[in-house]
Amino acid sequence: MSNKNESTNKSAQLYQKALSLMPGGCSRNTVLRKPNPLYAESATGCVVTDIEGVARVDFANNMAALIHGHAQPKIVENVTAQLQKGSAFTLATEVEIDYAEHLCSRNEGFDKLRFVNSGTEAVMSCLKAARAYTGRAKIAKVEGAYHGLYDYAEVSQTASPATWGDESAPNSVPVAFGTPQAALDDVVVIPFNDVARAIAILDKHKDDLACVLVDLLPHRVGLIPASTEFVVALREWTERHGSLLVFDEVITFRNGYGGAQDKYPINPDLTAMGKMIGGGFPVGALAGKAEVMDVMNPLNSKVLFPHSGTFSANPVTMVAGLTAMQLFDKQAVTELNQQGDNLRAMIADVIKLVDVPACVTGDGSMFRIHMKVKPPVNYRDAFATTGETTLMTALVDHLFDNGFMMINTCSGTLSTVMSDRELAHFAEVLHAGFKKLKPQFEALKVAETTEIE
Known part of the structure; x- marks a missing residue:
């Protein structure tokens, strides 16, 4: 997963210091990105701003730990x-x-x-x-x-x-x-x-x-x-x-x-x-x-x-x-789960519109995008091939570079402070990402077919 201006940004400088102090330069592997993690400055609602001043909508929510977003x-x-x-x-x-x-x-x-x-x-x-x-x-x-x-x-x-x-x-x-x-x-x-x-x-x-x-x-x-x-x-x-x-x-x-x-x-x-x-x-x-x-x-x-x-x-x-x-009362739970249903439907529509071999799974206020035609049914079915992992990383990078923080498995969680506006924008950026990656999807399909033969 790439960061822009990696040689000059503040995060790159901080990471060099962190590497001398902590194994891998961190205390939790989930923050790592290539070539360096980004460091948060502040967050409000569903938006996180890093120390470079870049704001992103947060679908990671500290690995599903934030139900009301930030600084409620x-x-x-x-x-x-x-x-x-x-x-x-x-x-x-x-x-x-x-x-x-x-x-x-x-x-x-x-x-x-x-x-x-x-x-x-x-x-x-x-x-x-x-x-x-x-x-x-x-x-x-x-x-x-x-x-x-x-x-x-x-x-x-x-x-x-x-x-x-x-x-x-x-x-x-x-x-x-x-x-x-x-x-x-x-x-x-x-x-x-x-x-x-x-x-x-x-x-x-x-x-x-x-x-x-x-x-x-x-x-x-x-x-x-x-x-x-x-x-x-x-x-x-x-x-x-x-x-x-x-x-x-x-x-x-x-x-x-x-x-x-x-x-x-x-x-x-x-x-x-x-x-x-x-x-x-x-x-x-x-x-x-x-x-x-x-x-x-x-x-x-x-x-x-x-x-x-x-x-x-x-x-x-x-x-x-x-x-x-x-x-997070009964009404809030119901409304957030309905938003999750809506977003998964929007993602499925995007996949169908762009016509790529992908699918979406999840329930309630959680979702995950797979680089597979059909939703998996168990761990072995869900296991990502090298090619699928490459595509997933590229899609997560695209979303990140265009304003959306995701969990690195191309998974996300909703928070009660998100609105239809954020969901619609996510669908737009996802559409552009799938279009950009479509040639890679087709190349992977050909490669896997050849491998099977």
């Missing part, structure tokens, strides 16, 4: 007031109780809740709670799904054709070099939305599984919704065999008043949350059935899962998150 006035006001009182104490605060009550009121499956500091930590805590509750070690997860940095949760998220194994028995593929084999052995990988294969795999480990972990709209699997059949089958299987069902709603909680799970006829045992429930600040939370959550209860005679964290439920995050979620 009520959040700024309430957080400022809290900062004047103090940012963290070795005392409890009332706002933690208020926010827990609010989140639990949004979902009938949330009997009790605990706050942590990130989505990774929320998922990790769910898995540890499941092990403590069941007394079992193994977890099952969907092939390709991203669940954060935890050794067990990250297995298979970067699997490739060279490593992923048979479709009916996917390999547990490590992400980080040095991942213990013992960790890989305790992760059972199942295919997404394939009930027969998934259940057959689970049956082989029925006495050892603490839980089955599922993202209802997994980004790396292709941003395609979990089918009701798949989710119900997993719920029935876990109940039948004494395992827990865990939903990762760190990203997808935005898609319903009580999360994306509102669309399904079952409740999980535990739900991990994060990102947008922090109102722009670091956050995580896990919620679920009282008897399962109680493994963390320090008042028990025997605490099965001792749990704490220095900044868990800090009042700044609690104030920001509660404010953000109160603003």
